[in-house]
Amino acid sequence: MQIINARLRQRPELFSIHIDQGQFSKIDIQQDTLAASEETIDAAGNLVCAPFVEPHIHLDAALTAGEPEWNQSGTLFEGIERWSQRKPMLNEADIRRRALSTIELLVQNGVQAIRTHADTTDPTLIGVRTLCALRDELKDKIDLQVVAFPQDGMLSYPNGVKLMEEALEIGADVVGGIPHFEYTRELGEKSVKLIIELAKKYDRLIDVHCDEIDDPNSRFLEFLACEALFHDMGSKVTASHTTAMHSYDNAYCSKLFRLLKNSGINFISCPTESIHLQGRFDTYPKRRGVTRVKELRAADINVCLGQDSIFDPWYSLGNGKLLRTLDFAMHICQMMGYQDYARALDMITDNSAKTLCLKGYGIEVGNPANFILLEGHDDYSVLRKQGEVLLSVRHGNIIMERALSRVLTPSWVAQITA
Template structure:
């Protein structure tokens, strides 16, 4: 296949033909009307007036922990902190072969739903960093299905974990693409602040992106986001820095948030919300009324800040469900965040496509434009809102000009 006809493109009127050669898009041309596929034409797909989009983006997932829920014990409290304890137990049993097998199985789940760009946090609080090495191998082995960014993620802290700084430095030297952090899990606030300065300096010296688990708690006094934003502002690194979760923002008072948003806009950070996981993990210490435990997604979006949705976990100690379908996350996120207004629905796919690509700094490696990689996904709907309403599916995924996934919709007969 090297040509798609009768395709709808987001934010563009009418139908389009898209052609590619040697894995690169060579033409994106408007059509005056529907064009038939003639007998004898080879390599041409009829999109039938359905949406063709750049691939879905999964900007925040933990592939190294995927498919481990209940091994050896379940997270019975449903809290973030017990999840970390359960993962510490499972981590003691991890082997490189185990890590790679589960990661590859999970990547295939993601690819089956039209995802081709993935950022995975990999726990580096482990002497020897064998799990990181295994995931670096997965990055190469799965290249035919996804582009995988790997975050050096200090699950048990940088300053609070023995040799935490050395392990982070080693992880970057080994080839981690992104520097991570978890300041709210450090033993003290001072250690949390110190960890942020350390990781931002590490990223700057090594020309790496940054993605920090930041204020993933309901505690309104957890305010590491302001520290991260100010460091990013001073260093001029905002577009390369992502604050993930920031669920404490849902507990901040409005007066503080008014001041905070002024800083966030100056810094220009990216934000990632994991709505299904956050609403599961947070609010656990509330009776009633219960907080939703999410960051202020609509407010961040309205302020012009880049915010996107992610799955976070698939069947692991923090979240027992998940199947790789990011449209499920989008649906839940828009409901949870009170974002079912007309304008939100018309551009809803932004939160799992363009916004995620921006957070991952994909630049001209993403998008349906001449000269860019021929990475395309055909959907089962003609618009963003129809895709949500019908709980649509990715029908075809093309990567570098080659079909890597196809799906036939289920047929229903009524009597």
């Protein structure tokens, strides 16, 4: 396979990209625009980009909004209550059907790697079992990581630690946690220590729902970062949400960021979900409730973006488009300068791949030939136009193709602009 007339990120030239036996074999600068042939894919000046990565979603809960009841208050905690009502209805066929539909939607929108959370506060662990089985079935088609996630708390749920260990023995890739939802601060801190112990025991990554609350006194992030630093595990540790940081004062954050930088931990923000769920107890002024994405980027701390939910008890919208999530983040976090746009796609590509510890990611000779073709010639034009994903290729094989949309200009407009 050969792709011609392609743009690459941060490069002004046109490129010709050669693929042999499922790997990038040669990447050449073109001197002139080449003519297409049957043996080539003509990128037509559009952007060839590493695949999108969805670092935070709940496939076991996807497509369940309103079953059996809707989240009327729009709060995180009512969402957890509604999910508790839905859990007894779970079975393998139900989870497989919804998860596969959601994965298909993500693939159609350029995603080739997914980290999904699976609830361990369910004595059957059906979500963990089903998603681990799907991961193994789909391994040639998509990278899927499964997080053992104690939705109702590891220490505040009966046999929560035992269920977590069982989930890891089943094969979950990542140890999850939710310290701010444990009954007490002491239990929250103890849960973080247990997460570290389990990750070391089973050689797994860590992804913690951390301080997903408006309370400025919720400060498990500093505890998690400190444990990661002292155990030299920062690159394997992720703090998801951290929405309480939006309510921290600047004096505390100036101290906190030093620890965060030294720890080397990763961050995931889910801006569409956070701005929906947080600030629900405010009148006015009303907090955005999204973590300090702009400040984390400025401090050179790895931060990426996820969708979190697609039509579930916490968020009843969602369409699988990470570009929509990125657009929301740029607005909400006031990252609207050209310097912000120039590397915007990092937060749904390279930064996410780093968070998931993906190997061989990126458009480089010798790497697996995994890429997408985006409508636009650079990060800014793709973001501004919300460009379509025109093509998705994995190991040199086309897994999704979409025709470039064309809009006919009315004749009266043509006359005016002639």
